[in-house]
Amino acid sequence: xxxxxxxxxxxxxxxxxxxxxxxxxxxxxxxxxxxxxxxxxxxxxxxxxxxxxxxxxxxxxxxxxxxxxxxxxxxxxxxxxxxxxxxxxxxxxxxxxxxxxxxxxxxxxxxxxxxxxxxxxxxxxxxxxxxxxxxxxxxxxxxxxxxxxxxxxxxxxxxxxxxxxxxxxxxxxxxxxxxxxxxxxxxxxxxxxxxxxxxxxxxxxxxxxxxxxxxxxxxxxxxxxxxxxxxxxxxxxxxxxxxxxxxxxxxxxxxxxxxxxxxxxxxxxxxxxxxxxxxxxxxxxxxxxxxxxxxxxxxxxxxxxxxxxxxxxxxxxxxxxxxxxxxxxxxxxxxxxxxxxxxxxxxxxxxxxxxxxxxxxxxxxxxxxxxxxxxxxxxxxxxxxxxxxxxxxxxxxxxxxxxxxxxxxxxxxxxxxxxxxxxxxxxxxxxxxxx
Amino acid sequence: xxxxxxxxxxxxxxxxxxxxxxxxxxxxxxxxxxxxxxxxxxxxxxxxxxxxxxxxxxxxxxxxxxxxxxxxxxxxxxxxxxxxxxxxxxxxxxxxxx
Numbered sequence: 135x136x137x138x139x140x141x142x143x144x145x146x147x148x149x150x151x152x153x154x155x156x157x158x159x160x161x162x163x164x165x166x167x168x169x170x171x172x173x174x175x176x177x178x179x180x181x182x183x184x185x186x187x188x189x190x191x192x193x194x195x196x197x198x199x200x201x202x203x204x205x206x207x208x209x210x211x212x213x214x215x216x217x218x219x220x221x222x223x224x225x226x227x228x229x230x231x232x233x234x235x236x237x238x239x240x241x242x243x244x245x246x247x248x249x250x251x252x253x254x255x256x257x258x259x260x261x262x263x264x265x266x267x268x269x270x271x272x273x274x275x276x277x278x279x280x281x282x283x284x285x286x287x288x289x290x291x292x293x294x295x296x297x298x299x300x301x302x303x304x305x306x307x308x309x310x311x312x313x314x315x316x317x318x319x320x321x322x323x324x325x326x327x328x329x330x331x332x333x334x335x336x337x338x339x340x341x342x343x344x345x346x347x348x349x350x351x352x353x354x355x356x357x358x359x360x361x362x363x364x365x366x367x368x369x370x371x372x373x374x375x376x377x378x379x380x381x382x383x384x385x386x387x388x389x390x391x392x393x394x395x396x397x398x399x400x401x402x403x404x405x406x407x408x409x410x411x412x413x414x415x416x417x418x419x420x421x422x423x424x425x426x427x428x429x430x431x432x433x434x435x436x437x438x439x440x441x442x443x444x445x446x447x448x449x450x451x452x453x454x455x456x457x458x459x460x461x462x463x464x465x466x467x468x469x470x471x472x473x474x475x476x477x478x479x480x481x482x483x484x485x486x487x488x489x490x491x492x493x494x495x496x497x498x499x500x501x502x503x504x505x506x507x508x509x510x511x512x513x514x515x516x517x518x519x520x521x522x523x524x525x526x527x528x529x530x531x532x533x534x535x536x537x538x539x540x541x542x543x544x545x546x547x548x549x550x551x552x553x554x555x556x557x558x559x560x561x562x563x564x565x566x567x568x569x
Numbered sequence: 570x571x572x573x574x575x576x577x578x579x580x581x582x583x584x585x586x587x588x589x590x591x592x593x594x595x596x597x598x599x600x601x602x603x604x605x606x607x608x609x610x611x612x613x614x615x616x617x618x619x620x621x622x623x624x625x626x627x628x629x630x631x632x633x634x635x636x637x638x639x640x641x642x643x644x645x646x647x648x649x650x651x652x653x654x655x656x657x658x659x660x661x662x663x664x665x666x667x
Contacts, residue, residue, distance in 0.1 A: 140612030148605035155602035162597065169590035170637065179576050183647055190640050191587075197633050201626070205599065208622070212606070215615070285613075293614035300621030302629075 138278055139242025141285045142226055149216035156209045160202065164312040167198045199306040203319030207304045210323025211295035214434065218288035221429035222281060229277040236270045244278040246271050279441050280421075287327045287437035295323050327437045330467040332491035332533060336442045341497035345390065346523025356522035359515045360386055363525075369507035370457065378457030378506075381496055381530065386519075390526040397464065397492045398534045398555035404451045407462075411490050412552050414440050415466045416544055423482045423543040426472035432482075433473060440466040442493065457504070459530065463493045472543070481542040490534045497527040580648040588641030595634035599626040 170191055233240045239247040248271060255263050298304050307318025348356075363386055371379035377395070384393050401408035418438050426432050442463040449456045468488025475482050498516035519525035537553045544550045600623035607616035 136612045140610075143611050144613075145609045148609035152602050152604075152606050156599075159597060159599055159602060163594075166590050166593045166597075169586040169593075179580060183643075187640065187644055187647075190636070194633065194637055194640065197629070197636075201599075201629055201633065204626070208603075215610075219610075289610065289613040289615050292610075293618045296615060296618035296622040300618065300625045302625060 136282065136285050136289060137242060138226070138240065138244040138282065141222060141281060142242065144219045144222065144285070146216040146219040146223070149212045149219065153209050153212040153216065156205050156212070160205045160209065160316065163198065163202050163205065167195065167202075167312055170195060170198075196306070199309050199312055199315035200302070200304065202312050203306045203309070203315045203322070204299045204304040206316045206319035207295055207323035208299060210320045211292050214324065215288055215292040217429075217431060217434060218284070218291075218436075221425065221431050222285055222288070224429050225277070225281050225284070225425070229274060229281065232270070232277070233274055236267065238267075238271065238274060240274060240278060244282065246274050246278075276441060280439070283330065283437060283439045287330075291327055298322070327435055327469050329469050329487055329489055329536060330437050330439050332467065332493070332531065333439060333442055333465050335493055335529065335531070336463050338495035338529075339497070339499060341495060341499055341527045342517035342520040345520055345526050348518070348521045348523070353522035353524065356515075356519045356524050359511070359519055360524045362509055363511060363516065363519070366506040366509040366511060369509065370454075373507070375454040375457060375506075377459075378454050381458045384528065385496055385516075385525045388524060388526045390528050392529045392531065393496070395459070395492060395530050395532040396534070397490045397532055400447070400455055400459070400462075400492065401490070402555040402557070404447055404455055406451055407445060407447055407455075407464075408555065409549075410443075410445050411464055411466065412549055414443055414464075415488065415490075415552060416548075416550055418466060418468075419470065419484055419486065419543050419550065420546065422470045423472045423484060427474075427482065431472075433471060435469050435471045437469055438467065438488075457506070459492075459494045459496075461494065465491045465493075467491065481545065483541065484539070484543050486539045487536050488539070489536055492530075492532055494530045495527060496530055577648050577651045580644055580651070584641045584644030584646075584648060586641070587644060588638050591634045591636070591638030591641060594630055594637065597630060599630055600624070 230240060233246070237249060237252060239249075241247055248267070251260060251263060251267070295304075304319055304322050306315035307321075309315035309318055363382060367379045367382040367386065370376075370382065377399070381393065384391075397411075401411060418440050422436060422438055426434075426436075442465050444461065444463055446461050447455045447459055466488055468486055470484055470486040470488075473483040473485070497520070498513040503510055503512045516525075520527050534555075539550065539552055541550055603619045603623045607619045610616045
């Protein structure tokens with residue numbers, strides 16, 4: 135994992151220099167190989183020696199085609215890395231400039247160093263300034279995260295091509311000429327970055343505390359609560375709260391195993407949640423388009439990662455998802471390529487493949503009471519079951535399949551027509567095969 | 570020139586060309602082109618991957634150079650052999666005709 139300090143020392147110049155040297159080699163290699171292109175089997179030369187020489191020469195030409203292909207793959211990858219590092223330096227300078235303008239400093243470890251309120255801030259404005267500084271600090275942290283995500287993408291792409299060269303995996307595409315091998319190699323150097331996975335799990339609240347930590351002689355009422363909760367789960371399932379029922383049952387199963395959820399189902403059932411995710415996706419599109427214009431990286435695929443964002447699915451959104459998840463973290467990650475506007479003053483176009491990820495810790499710590507049909511359960515009694523060791527908290531996470539969007543980048547305040555969640559009914563009352 | 574002489578001459582030329590190609594490839598420093606990449610990307614996986622790619626290129630070019638020079642030498646040796654055989658044949662026929 136690279137650090138911001140590392141990225142600050144990254145330089146595009148030597149990458150360009152290496153590419154230029156390879157270009158010279160790439161121009162010389164075919165000329166050398168041409169020496170072999172004369173007749174390996176001069177007319178009239180027959181016999182075993184002639185046949186062996188013919189085979190050997192063909193092997194050598196093929197070997198040179200593979201070398202030439204690898205050289206061109208490296209050239210393409212180095213050019214892409216150089217462009218990427220140039221863009222990164224712009225982003226780092228911009229973040230450092232913002233930090234400096236606001237009296238912060240970004241350390242090489244990516245931490246925001248805050249010397250505190252300026253001494254000349256009047257006491258009556260201190261709270262407002264402090265709040266504003268907190269917002270800037272959050273913005274700076276987000277920029278550092280995006281810089282590091284971008285840096286990882288650049289590094290992954292170049293390291294991937296260099297690794298393939300090491301293992302001799304750059305092929306000549308079945309070429310029958312060095313020119314064709316060069317073309318095949320160049321195409322393999324243009325590694326399309328992969329869609330990043332979800333960010334590392336976000337920190338969770340402490341929940342109910344340590345599992346199975348209560349003395350056994352205090353757990354009789356918790357076993358009774360478990361019976362009641364089981365009834366609540368059955369009732370919830372009966373009225374179509376299938377996710378709430380399944381998650382509650384998993385809690386009562388007491389395994390603590392992670393559980394997977396499909397964010398598309400959440401977005402399909404909760405329009406407001408889908409709207410929030412789409413807003414975040416559109417914001418990422420605008421950010422990437424702005425960077426592409428500033429860095430001149432139109433036409434180059436770049437990775438993005440929104441980082442975790444918090445949302446709360448309330449009972450007014452969906453009682454099923456409210457009881458199943460409630461507070462949830464989501465993130466959008468993807469690969470986007472921005473193209474310049476079709477006409478001056480127009481909006482840039484973007485091609486984007488992306489996924490949405492969600493994360494939640496299933497626990498009961500709200501200090502409230504919930505009525506599920508005939509059963510009233512308090513958060514406290516549900517949390518008690520975890521400490522009593524008759525139920526167990528667990529992590530819920532999941533990612534959508536990859537979605538694709540091609541269209542213009544919407545101006546602020548406008549939403550692009552992002553693809554809707556698929557209309558499958560897995561896990562709902564209309565799905566007879568639901569778990 | 571007779572047909573046999575043409576073959577020997579062509580074989581001689583092809584052998585020299587192959588030897589020359591092998592020698593030139595042996596002087597090319599493909600691996601060295603990557604020497605600045607690691608320093609340009611400190612802390613990266615690419616910086617670590619550079620050595621492996623450079624080693625592969627160094628080995629591939631060395632092998633290619635060696636094999637090509639050997640092919641050239643073999644072809645030249647064949648040409649010499651054919652030429653020697655021809656001289657021997659001329660000598661033999663000369664003796665018979667005396």
